[in-house]
Amino acid sequence: MDGRGSEGGEGHRSGLPGVARREDTDRIVCHVDMDCFYASCERRRESRLRGEPVVIGMGYEPGTDDGAVATASYEARDAGVESAQAISVALDRLPNREETDFDDPDVAVSPAETGFYRSVDMAHYQSVSEDVRGILHEAADTVREVSIDEAYLDVTERTAWAATSETNDGGSTRPDGSDNGDSDEDSSDSTDGSGDRSDRNDRSEGSNERTLAAAFAHDLAVRIERAVGVPASVGVAPNMSAAKVASDAEKPEGVVVVPPGEVRDFLAPLSIEAVHGVGPVRARALREMGVETAGDLAAADPRDLVDRFGERGRDLYDRARGNDDRPVTPKGEPKSLNRESAFAEATSDVERHRAAVADLAGEVAARAAEEGALYRTIGIKVVTPPFDVNTRARSLSGPVANAELVEQVALELLGEFEEATIRKVGVRVSNLEFATADQSSLGNWAGTGGADGTDAADGSDVDRAADRPGHAGQASLTDFDR
Numbered sequence: 001m002d003g004r005g006s007e008g009g010e011g012h013r014s015g016l017p018g019v020a021r022r023e024d025t026d027r028i029v030c031h032v033d034m035d036c037f038y039a040s041c042e043r044r045r046e047s048r049l050r051g052e053p054v055v056i057g058m059g060y061e062p063g064t065d066d067g068a069v070a071t072a073s074y075e076a077r078d079a080g081v082e083s084a085q086a087i088s089v090a091l092d093r094l095p096n097r098e099e100t101d102f103d104d105p106d107v108a109v110s111p112a113e114t115g116f117y118r119s120v121d122m123a124h125y126q127s128v129s130e131d132v133r134g135i136l137h138e139a140a141d142t143v144r145e146v147s148i149d150e151a152y153l154d155v156t157e158r159t160a161w162a163a164t165s166e167t168n169d170g171g172s173t174r175p176d177g178s179d180n181g182d183s184d185e186d187s188s189d190s191t192d193g194s195g196d197r198s199d200r201n202d203r204s205e206g207s208n209e210r211t212l213a214a215a216f217a218h219d220l221a222v223r224i225e226r227a228v229g230v231p232a233s234v235g236v237a238p239n240m241s242a243a244k245v246a247s248d249a250e251k252p253e254g255v256v257v258v259p260p261g262e263v264r265d266f267l268a269p270l271s272i273e274a275v276h277g278v279g280p281v282r283a284r285a286l287r288e289m290g291v292e293t294a295g296d297l298a299a300a301d302p303r304d305l306v307d308r309f310g311e312r313g314r315d316l317y318d319r320a321r322g323n324d325d326r327p328v329t330p331k332g333e334p335k336s337l338n339r340e341s342a343f344a345e346a347t348s349d350v351e352r353h354r355a356a357v358a359d360l361a362g363e364v365a366a367r368a369a370e371e372g373a374l375y376r377t378i379g380i381k382v383v384t385p386p387f388d389v390n391t392r393a394r395s396l397s398g399p400v401a402n403a404e405l406v407e408q409v410a411l412e413l414l415g416e417f418e419e420a421t422i423r424k425v426g427v428r429v430s431n432l433e434f435a436t437a438d439q440s441s442l443g444n445w446a447g448t449g450g451a452d453g454t455d456a457a458d459g460s461d462v463d464r465a466a467d468r469p470g471h472a473g474q475a476s477l478t479d480f481d482r
Helices: 039-045 072-077 087-093 122-139 210-226 240-249 263-269 280-288 294-299 302-308 312-319 350-371 401-415
Strands: 029-034 053-060 067-070 118-119 142-147 150-154 231-237 255-257 335-346 373-384 386-400 422-434 475-480
Touching: 029 210, 029 240, 029 335, 039 053, 039 067, 039 122, 053 087, 067 072, 067 087, 087 118, 122 142, 122 150, 122 210, 142 231, 150 240, 210 255, 210 350, 231 240, 240 255, 240 263, 263 294, 263 475, 280 302, 294 312, 302 312, 312 373, 335 373, 350 373, 350 401, 350 422, 373 401, 386 422
Parallel strands: 053 118, 231 255
Antiparallel strands: 029 150, 029 231, 053 067, 142 150, 335 422, 335 475, 373 386, 373 422
C-alpha cells in the first residue's frame, strides 16, 4: 500500500499510535460477507419476519410456484430449502404460511412448519447494499467489492495484529476511526439481541489477549448491524483467500480472526472444498489423488498438482499453505468474460474442436463464478484460415450461472462449423449482472436445470475445466469493455 513505509530510518508507519508495524507483509485483510442478504433485507423492512423461515424467489410471484430460490434464511434451510431450488420444490418442503388455510381439515401442517415467501426486490437490496458499502469505505483504505453482499477490505493501516494490552490505553480503533477503550462492553448488543458476537469466534490463539484486529472486525460487524439493520460475518487474516475461509467458518454473524503464522494450522483440518478455488470437480480429482483435507493439499507434491491442474495446481497448493500475495484492489465490473485458445496448427478434427470449446466453456463459467457474475448471452468465436473471424451467440430468457449450460450452448453453436478447418476458438459470456453468491447459482431460473434444482451449477465452485487435460495451443483470459 502506498505510503506504508517511512523514510529516514523511522521504521514502519502504523495507523495506530504506539503500535509499530512488524513487517510490510503482515497485511490485515477483512472479508465481509452479509448473511442471507436478500432475506435480511426483507426482515429489515418487515420485522415480523425476524426469526421466521424466509424464502426469496427469482422469477416468483405470490400465489404461484414459478421461479427458483434466490436465497433462503437459515431457518428455511433447516426445512430443506436450498438456493437454486425450484420454488415448487421449496413449497413442498416449506409451505407458504400466507397461502395456507390452517382451518382446512385437510391441511396437515402447523404454522411452525411453514414460512414466508417474497419476490426478489433488487432495487431495495441495492439500496441497502449502498448503505453497507458506505460503512466499508469509511472503515478501510482499500475496498474490493465482489458482489452486492461481499467485499474485501485492506485494513493494514487501520488496526494491528497486536494484543489490545499492547496499546497505550488497552483500547482499539473503531472502523470509523474513533477510539474504543472498551469495545467488548460498548458493542455487546446487536439489533437482534444476539449479544456479543466476537469472543466466541476470535481465533487469536497466540495470546489470551484479544487482538486489535479482532476488536476492529467485531466493531465493524456491529456497526453494520446497528446502522443498516442487516447482519454480517467477518473473516480476518493476512491474505484474501484465508480471510474468505474465515468469514465462512462461523456463519451467521461470526467474527473469525486468523493471525499471521496460524493460517496453515487453521486451514489444515478443513475439507478440501474449503480451499478457495476448489469446487466439486477439482475436489473429486484431488480425492482420487488421496487429498481429503486442506492439510493434505498443503503436504502434497506441488509437481503432481501442476501436472494434474496446470498452474492452478500451484495456486491451490500455495493457498492451502496459507500463502496468497494478491493485493486487495478495487475493481470495475466487466461487461463480458472471454476465454480463447489457438491450436498449434489449423485442424479439421471435430473432436479436438469440441474438446477445446468444452474446456473453454468450463473456464469461462469458473471465471464468471469467481466474479459473482450472471450472464444472459453465451457466444463463441471461430477463427478459420487465413484469419477469418466468425462469431455466434445465443440469448437466454434470464440471467443464469450454469457451467453445463455454457458448454451445451457453445457446442451447439459450434455445430455450424463441423466441416471447417479451425485455427482458434473462443467462448464468451456477456450481458452480465452481478449478484450474491446465492443468486449466482440460479441455473434453474431459465429452466436449464432439473426439476428439483440438482442440475444447477454451484456458482461459487464451477470448475469443469479441471476435469479435462489441457489442449494444445496458447490461451488467454480477457475482460472486455471495462
